[in-house]
Amino acid sequence: MLETEPSDAHLIERxxxxxxxxxxxxxxxxxxxxxxSAVVITQDAAVAEDIAQECFLKIHRYAxxxxxxxxxxxxxxxxxxxxxxxxxxxxxxRRVSLEAIIDRLISPxxxxxxxxxxxxxxxxxxxxxxxxxxxxxxxxxxxxxxxDLSLEEIAEVLDCPVGTVKSRLFYARENLRxxxxxxxxxxxxxxxxxx
Amino acid sequence: xxxxxxxxxxxxxxxxxxxxxxxQKRAAYARLVRATHQxxxxxxxxxxxxRWNRIKAQGEALGRWIGSFMADEANYERxxxxxxxxxxxxxxxxxxxxxxxxxxxRGYSLGVPV
Numbered sequence: 568m569l570e571t572e573p574s575d576a577h578l579i580e581r582x583x584x585x586x587x588x589x590x591x592x593x594x595x596x597x598x599x600x601x602x603x604s605a606v607v608i609t610q611d612a613a614v615a616e617d618i619a620q621e622c623f624l625k626i627h628r629y630a631x632x633x634x635x636x637x638x639x640x641x642x643x644x645x646x647x648x649x650x651x652x653x654x655x656x657x658x659x660x661r662r663v664s665l666e667a668i669i670d671r672l673i674s675p676x677x678x679x680x681x682x683x684x685x686x687x688x689x690x691x692x693x694x695x696x697x698x699x700x701x702x703x704x705x706x707x708x709x710x711x712x713x714x715d716l717s718l719e720e721i722a723e724v725l726d727c728p729v730g731t732v733k734s735r736l737f738y739a740r741e742n743l744r745x746x747x748x749x750x751x752x753x754x755x756x757x758x759x760x761x762x
Numbered sequence: 763x764x765x766x767x768x769x770x771x772x773x774x775x776x777x778x779x780x781x782x783x784x785x786q787k788r789a790a791y792a793r794l795v796r797a798t799h800q801x802x803x804x805x806x807x808x809x810x811x812x813r814w815n816r817i818k819a820q821g822e823a824l825g826r827w828i829g830s831f832m833a834d835e836a837n838y839e840r841x842x843x844x845x846x847x848x849x850x851x852x853x854x855x856x857x858x859x860x861x862x863x864x865x866x867x868r869g870y871s872l873g874v875p876v
Contacts, residue, residue: 585803587795594791599782606780620794627798631806693775712769713776743772744763 576635583630594623597640600714601647607709608651610698618650644714644724648706655702696746704739707732 573581573592581589601622605615625646626633633642697708710716710724718736722729811819830836 583803587798590794590798591791594794598787598790602782603776603780607776612780616790620790620797623794624797624801628801628804630803632804689771690775690778693771697772697775708772709776712772740765740768744768747768747771748763 575639579626579630579633579635579639582627587627590623590627593626593639597643598623600640601643603713604644604647604709605651607697607713608648608702608705609654614654618647618654621650622646640714641716641720641724644710644716645726648710648725651706652702693743693747696743699746700739700742703735704742707735708739708743711736 573589575593575596578589578593582593598619602615602619605618606612609615609618622643626639626643633639697705700708706725707721710721711718716724718729718732721732725732
């Protein structure tokens with residue numbers, strides 16, 4: 568017989584009674600989504616880890632105040648976006664850490680076979696292009712492509728009209744297209760393929 | 763570049779990184795558990811009054827205010843006392859009808875009690 572997993576609402580009820588194993592279940596269920604979204608938005612894995620921590624601490628702290636009749640995930644995304652926004656606005660200037668430079672230098676595409684290396688390089692360029700987008704466009708990209716939220720769901724998370732989400736997504740995609748095409752062009756020039 | 767290609771590139775780039783290692787996740791959870799011990803679950807917020815309840819409460823307050831003029835004599839007595847020229851003091855013996863009233867002059871005219 569299949570054992571059904573407890574619902575988010577049920578787990579929150581248990582957290583209200585200070586059952587930490589219920590928090591653990593929610594952590595297992597949503598940590599990756601929250602962490603990855605925070606990474607895309609903040610462009611910093613260490614900060615994203617702190618943001619994910621803070622999200623789950625908020626679930627624990629505000630368990631009694633979370634409306635269990637509504638799905639939890641949009642609430643979590645809203646907290647993630649708000650915390651990321653707070654972090655970004657507090658950050659005066661972006662510092663590139665030594666770890667990030669080393670990470671880039673030992674990036675796997677330097678060591679992989681050609682076709683894999685090319686694929687990894689493309690992925691890295693797309694990520695780099697996403698990093699260059701504005702905060703609002705990055706958030707929409709993360710929620711739409713990473714979390715698979717519909718435009719209506721994103722509008723609910725961000726508490727803004729669907730039209731605004733649609734427009735941000737459109738401009739984000741246009742910006743990415745421009746950046747990726749310019750990357751390709753530069754790459755062709757670098758390899759002597761441009762005519 | 764067609765939209766579908768862009769969509770595919772974005773999805774592909776975002777889905778694969780960053781990789782979350784098991785030990786990393788386990789460490790994050792241990793940190794979370796430690797942090798939960800430093801805080802407590804907050805009590806629920808008081809339920810906000812519904813619109814109907816608010817209107818009802820306001821109606822009741824208005825009723826009490828009007829009622830205080832219609833039925834409660836305290837307001838009337840307080841207002842009446844200020845209209846008297848002399849302050850009064852009475853000592854009643856629980857409805858026996860025996861009371862003492864002292865009338866004092868409120869002021870002096872040329873040093874002579876009026």
